[in-house]
Amino acid sequence: MKTYPLIVDGQLITTGKMLEVHNPADESLVGVCPTADAALLDRAVAAARRALPAWSALPDAERVAKLNAIADLIEQHHAELATLITQEQGKPQNGIGANVEAGGAAAWTRVTAGLSLPVETIQDDATGKVTIERRPVGVVGSITPWNWPMLIATWHVMPALRAGCTVVAKPASCTPLSTLRMYELMNTVLPPGVVNIVAGSGEIGDRMARHPGINKIVFTGSTNTGRQVATGAISSFKRLTLELGGNDAGIILPGTTIDPILEKLFWGCFINAGQTCAALKRLYVHESQYEEVVRKLADYAAKVPVGNGLDPNTLIGPLTNKAQRDIVHSFVEDARAKGARVVSGGVLPEGAGFFYPLTVVAGCTDDMLLVREEQFGPAIPVISYQTVDEAIARANAVDVGLGGSVWGDDLDEATRQAVRLECGTTWVNQHGGLNPLACFGGVKASGIGTEFNVDGLKEYTTIQVVNIAR
């Protein structure tokens, strides 16, 4: 059985209490990695602090070259990394799956390498010169989730490196292997201590949030854990980027032609078996087209192959862990008990693996858990509305706001309605599409701060004003 090392100060750590990682498609053992204790975390933070002065002082062009070298390495190891992602997380190789995730990691790395933060000159005259300059925030703690494990790790570590920070990372316990392997590759081109990675339970994450040697935490995961991270981080006034859960609404405007949008609508809801922070999680449909949409969505879902992600025909894999499948099924059962109609799926399968059928639930009301909470799985509640104002109000009546979408034949009208949604990204006639140059982040309890592009890069810096009198 392969052991995936932790990396501290450039050294591969292969011993300690071992964490077993299982394939959610058949529950077979994929690999093991050591877990870190508090002492190893301290060593990782100390190594990152030691590496910080030299890394942050490196000329810009050299850091850019290192990032591009990392992108090359991710591309050279694409097949290995994509296979590992499927084995530990479950998403298929094909479709919007592991090949997209590993390819996206390389692409995001290159785009991040190409960003820069030039000095802004506010005043430059006979009386003086004032500039706004960006300094690396310091040691960054990166805590990542299990749904897009390697891609999200990339979103954290690459801007940190680009800005001149050093990093201590902790991946999710059910999907640490692809991230560990990526960090191992990164360590072949970076000086020791610049990027360190430890694995372990949420307790290690909590220690990171409170650790006095870490200057900033970037966290992607659930809103509840994000709240705990923020509470821990404030004790030492750490900077924070939190990318938390969402409960994205999609609204189909009255009179929309359904067939041309059906494929995008389906993938907006069911991408990565619904385990995506900005997936469409509540679908609002005008009463005049309600039955048509429910039927067409269920018919579409019935044709999508669900299975082991290593099978090239598979387009949707299992859920990543049993706990998540239990949550999804309990939400579907709650809806059923409150009078909803389960049009497709909704039955817990027998056998190995954490599969859940693609589930379309009709007759949903806003009091059902499937509508109120983030299901994070392949079960979409379809909700009928009478007026567009009512749909917008119901879409906004939650405490989270990551994404949202409006669908319609008239793009101007759809866009007018889309910007009324209280969320960080609003899509028109699509849901969930990301672009490394389009900032991504949530409003309300979906997070603090933003990722991607220059605004995302700035989150890994502090401002220093240089004010010179002449």
Ligand code: NDP
């Ligand atoms: P968590 O938010 O608990 O886990 C995310 C990361 O935080 C993991 O690395 C986890 O480690 C770590 N962690 C756990 N507890 C702490 C803590 N106290 N302090 C610091 N770090 C901690 O997600 P869950 O796995 O529990 O998922 C539950 C729900 O979260 C899902 O149902 C879904 O709604 C949402 N979610 C949202 C994601 C998103 O992209 N927005 C991603 C994943 C989940 P460990 O794995 O070792 O517990």
